[in-house]
Amino acid sequence: MLTRRDLNRALLARQLLLERSPMAPLEAIEHLAGLPAQAPNPPYLGLWTRLREFRIDDLSDLLTSRAAVRMALMQATPQLVSARDAAAFRPLLQVVQERHLGAASRERLRGADLGQVAAAARALVEQRPYTVKDLGVALAERWPDADPAALGPAARAALPLVQVPPHGLWGAVGQPAYTTAEHWLGADAGPRATVDELVLRYLAAFGPATVRDMQAWSGLGGLGEVVDRLIGRLVVYRDEEGTELLDLPDAPLPHPDTPAPARYLAEFDAMLDAYDDTFRIMDDRDRRDVFAVPGVVPGTVLVDGFVQAIWTIVRKKGAATLVVRPLFQIPTRDVQDLTEEGERLLAFAAPDATRHEVRFNSAERATPAAARRGKPRH
Numbered sequence: 001m002l003t004r005r006d007l008n009r010a011l012l013a014r015q016l017l018l019e020r021s022p023m024a025p026l027e028a029i030e031h032l033a034g035l036p037a038q039a040p041n042p043p044y045l046g047l048w049t050r051l052r053e054f055r056i057d058d059l060s061d062l063l064t065s066r067a068a069v070r071m072a073l074m075q076a077t078p079q080l081v082s083a084r085d086a087a088a089f090r091p092l093l094q095v096v097q098e099r100h101l102g103a104a105s106r107e108r109l110r111g112a113d114l115g116q117v118a119a120a121a122r123a124l125v126e127q128r129p130y131t132v133k134d135l136g137v138a139l140a141e142r143w144p145d146a147d148p149a150a151l152g153p154a155a156r157a158a159l160p161l162v163q164v165p166p167h168g169l170w171g172a173v174g175q176p177a178y179t180t181a182e183h184w185l186g187a188d189a190g191p192r193a194t195v196d197e198l199v200l201r202y203l204a205a206f207g208p209a210t211v212r213d214m215q216a217w218s219g220l221g222g223l224g225e226v227v228d229r230l231i232g233r234l235v236v237y238r239d240e241e242g243t244e245l246l247d248l249p250d251a252p253l254p255h256p257d258t259p260a261p262a263r264y265l266a267e268f269d270a271m272l273d274a275y276d277d278t279f280r281i282m283d284d285r286d287r288r289d290v291f292a293v294p295g296v297v298p299g300t301v302l303v304d305g306f307v308q309a310i311w312t313i314v315r316k317k318g319a320a321t322l323v324v325r326p327l328f329q330i331p332t333r334d335v336q337d338l339t340e341e342g343e344r345l346l347a348f349a350a351p352d353a354t355r356h357e358v359r360f361n362s363a364e365r366a367t368p369a370a371a372r373r374g375k376p377r378h
Helices: 004-014 025-031 042-048 056-064 083-089 094-108 114-125 132-140 148-158 181-185 195-206 211-218 223-233 284-290 332-349
Strands: 068-072 078-082 161-163 177-180 235-238 244-247 263-265 299-303 306-316 319-326 355-360
Touching (some): 042 332, 068 083, 114 132, 195 223, 263 332
Antiparallel strands (some): 068 078, 068 161
């Protein structure tokens, strides 16, 4: 039986958050099975908080050299992955992209066949990169009855499109432009993975986990059958409520009292959205605070391994202020650790600022954070 703290420490270990890892950035990206990339900067911050030695140019060089790419994958959201994983994962997740397109968008295509849209879009984006908006306008010349605002997303769902630098580089602004993965990476970028391999990669980065967790992370259904095939290669645990958890036999399971340092997680960090039940890192009330704005996942702060605050960097008159908004009363010793780590974050994210400051707003709830970490789910 695994307690909440057992699961928390297992997650932190696999996410390289118990101590910064000496891994190279590309190795870490593959170990983590990708990083969410809904905006340019979060993957940089996600690697900074996990790696012992990481510079902005380390990731920018991977993107410009085409060793890593940004493309829609798990949950049909943009992910930063290695070129190898782009080739391996994308065919498996095609059904996720098409399902995400939705019936309403298909209705707005007004008879335009998705396969024909994909073929026409491929011919366009392999001549030069297009934004989704411009691609929809160009495709509307062939399908004038269809909504251009639906044609672009339809093409993105039907084709394995990658974002082309300079979008995705640190500090980039504007809408991303796309070409096909085959055109950008070449036809021999790597072999396709099996669904079994995708599940094993998930467990290496996020386990122990339930089948529902695997499905929530990937967007795929029917993974119970995959687990049935793999069961001889997995170990089975139970959580405190008796729910079955699956894992790799050689994956780390640190002692639940293993110290967990203060960490600042980037916006959209996968840890916050990789489970059907995220209780190992935050309870339902915390989740409502973090996901208060649809489509937005703010930067979060881990204290003793659990989400206890939200953070943002405010730039004004050349100064950079890291504003920390605690969800609970944070002990003084943890505030000191967060201040020191926050100063390191500012040195990385805002090196050009004339002044750095870490500021804590008042806690929204009076309950001391330490009193809640062993609290049962219900």
